[in-house]
Amino acid sequence: MNDLTTAGTIKEKTCSKCGETKPAKMFGRHFRCLGCESEANKKYRQDHKEGISTRRKANYLNNIEQIKERWEKYSHGNRDKINAHQKRYRLENSEKIKEQGKKRRDADPEKSRAQCREWAKQNPEKMRRHWADTGKRKRALLKGVKVEIFKAHEIYERDGWICQLCHKKVNKKLRFPNPLSRSLDHIIPLSLGGTHERKNVQLTHYKCNVEIKTGGIKQTRLIG
Structure with a gap:
């Protein structure tokens, strides 16, 4: 040289x-x-992929406690950074993640179902939100109206946890069927051609939403 x-x-x-x-x-x-x-x-790395993988696995198993301790220290002080990175990765690699998930499910469907059941058991509130969001999207699709993908919790945060009908605070801790629990309301109902979009939904108390459907508050608001 x-x-x-x-x-x-x-x-x-x-x-x-x-x-x-x-x-x-x-x-x-x-x-x-x-x-x-x-x-x-x-x-x-390509020519020695198997050997590298074996060494990495052995190193992890031999130093698992130290690795966990270092990760816990790092994650404790960098939670926002980690969350942002994970969110960005999921957005940029959504198709890859879906394909990997499908391969795992196809390879061992029973194990996959067991993991899903365990996750649902450990995360009941997330499952409730998931089924609520999914149910609303399905009803909108059946009606043939425009559907936008979003989480109900996103709307609750946007509205500042204030009921958009009675303008009183919605308690985050209350759960259905408590009349003062959270509820996602379509401003223009799906039955009347309303869309399932962020601009057409709002946070309400469960009881306020029920009163809408029975011709109460919203009817008065529309007339007045």
Whole structure:
């Protein structure tokens, strides 16, 4: 490898792999430029994929407690950063994630069902939200109206946990069938051609929503 120097400072180097002379900043600690070094490392990983995987697994099993401890310390101080990264990854790799999930389910359907049941058991509130959101979308699709994908909780946060009919606070801790629990209301009902979009839904108390359907508050609001 030839080095071109100026006053004792290396300005350029010649790559031992591609033979090109490049600025010194294009090299690391090796005689190959960063581009060639990256390609060499990539080829090594591809040629020794199984061995690398075995070593990584062994290292994890031999140091599992230390790894967990380091991760807990890091995650405790970087929760927002981790959440943002995970959200971005899910958005950018949604198809890949779906395909991986399908492969796991197809490979061992019984294990997949057991995991789903256990998750649902451990996360009853998330499951309730999921089925509520899914049910509303299905009803909208059956009506043939425009459907936008969103979570009911997103609307509750947008409306500041204030009932948009009586304008009183909605208690986050209350659950159906408590009359003061949360409810997602379609401002223009689906039965009247309303859409399932963010702009056509609002947070209400359950009892306020029921009164709407029985010709109460909303009818008065529409007339008045």
